[in-house]
Amino acid sequence: ESTRKQLINILEKQKEHISGQELSDQLNISRTAIWKHMNELKKDGYQIEAVQRKGYKIISYPDKISENTLQWGLETSWIGKELHHYDQVESTQAIAHRMAKQGKPHGTVIVADEQVKGKGRMSRPWHSPKGKGIWMSLLLRPELAPIQAPQLTLLAATVLAELISHYSELDPKIKWPNDILVNHKKISGILTEMQAEQDQIQYVVLGIGINVNQEEDEIPEEIRHKASSLKIESNKTWEVQTVIQHILRLFEQTYDQYLDSGFEHVKSIWEHYGYRIGEEVKISTMKRSWKAFLVGIEPDGALLARDDSGNEEKLYSAEIHWGEGGYH
Ligand code: BTX
Structure with a gap:
């Protein structure tokens, strides 16, 4: 773990100020090095209060997402080790495909604040306004047969449903095959694209779109009757960056488990959240x-x-x- 990450971890846990001396003892680096790290953090949008004789304390976290802020505190072992963040793109899917062809590794993550040509299935458009949601593609290189690819989509849907369910009072449903609905409205969609040979997947680009902080009037009028956001449904603002980190962590865990022990577990979670299953x-x-x-x-x-x-x-x-x- 990088010193910077450890430093943030310590500061995050701290309710009161912590002295430079204590930080330098805990991290085993000089006070000058601590001071330099603090300046770097401030540059990246952390607001840090420094009080004489008391020390440092984080006052607020950066709201601007960057590769750095996404990677700090990301508790994964292979996903997002290579992570690319963009302010604006046409579609994160296209970038992921390009990176796949350049040989980027399994677990590469592409995140954008805004997509101007976000796409759904069958070339339908996906509305992806700036800073309001999660527009992300994962590059995966699974050793699976092409016919197993749909399982990855179903797996991703269970991850999203589980997260929403854990971090809110909402009751998410997965509408077959892979839309996430809350109160009958779509708040998330998944688009899986695959490059494969006869019996082996070369790579999969798994696109995840989640409406996070849109207000009602920020949802295009023509889909307002069937689309919503986490904020509209839960009445709270969600921290996009934290949600991304949770998704990546739970996705990795679920994926590893799936490779180890098969589809049964995913299937039962999917059916637990399945929209109209049993009806x-x-x-x-x-x-x-x-x-x-x-x-x-x-x-x-x-x-x-x-x-x-x-x-x-x-x-x-x-x-x-x-x-x-x-x-x-
Ligand atoms: P889908 O084909 O199931 O859904 C597309 C349909 O959903 C549209 O035709 C429209 O009616 C409606 N829709 C459009 N935008 C939204 C929205 N923001 N919220 C709710 N409903 C909407 C679902 O396809 C797959 C979407 C994947 C999006 C991700 S974002 C990251 C990655 N990059 C990219 O271009 N696509 C994926």
Whole structure:
């Protein structure tokens, strides 16, 4: 761990001021070195109070996100070790693909404050206003077969649902395959893109978009009936940087566990949060229209449904009438 990171850790835990001498003892560096670190921290937006004979105390944290601030306090072992932050990009997906081709490592993270061409699935647009959300792509190089790729998307959705559930009173749901809904409205979407050969994934770019601090009038009018933000739903402002760090940590942990022990665990968490799982919905495909009981998900990412006569069917892209609320 870097001295800088240790220094921040100590300061964070401290309720009162801590003296330069004590810091230099704990970190085993000179007081001049402490002083230099303090100046660096101030430059990066930390407000630090220095009181004579008492010492230092953090008054406020930087609100401007940077590669440094994202990496300090990031408790991961492989994800985000290489991390790139941009003020404005077209899409973090495009950057991640470029970096993948340049050979950047598994676990590389791309974060932007704003996307001007954020994209959803099937070339739909993804609204990504400046500083209001998390617009992030993860570059992964899993040793998995291409047919397992959908599991990574489902895994990412469980990570987001778990976090929202842990850090708020909200009741997040995962709408198959991978939208996160709160109160029937979409607050997050996941876009997984893959480069693969016959039987081996070369790389996956996993894009995560989360509406964090938008107010109602900052959601485009045409989607306001079906989209929302963490702030709108929870009535509090979320610290984007901290949320990113939590996501990366929990993603790493869940991913490692998944590689170790398989999909079962992810599947059960997914089904726990699954929107309308265990309920009846209407489904219409080209062939027929029917009432389906949603059973759960399958290892290949399909949604498993059962009809009135007990026949089970795997759905991949059926038109599902989710009913109720704004979301259709
Ligand atoms: P999706 O195709 O499920 O959702 C796109 C649809 O959602 C749009 O057609 C629109 O109706 C609605 N929508 C657009 N913007 C928002 C928003 N901010 N909140 C809620 N609903 C919205 C979901 O695709 C996948 C989104 C992935 C976004 C990430 S951000 C980082 C990475 N970079 C990038 O360009 N995309 C991914």
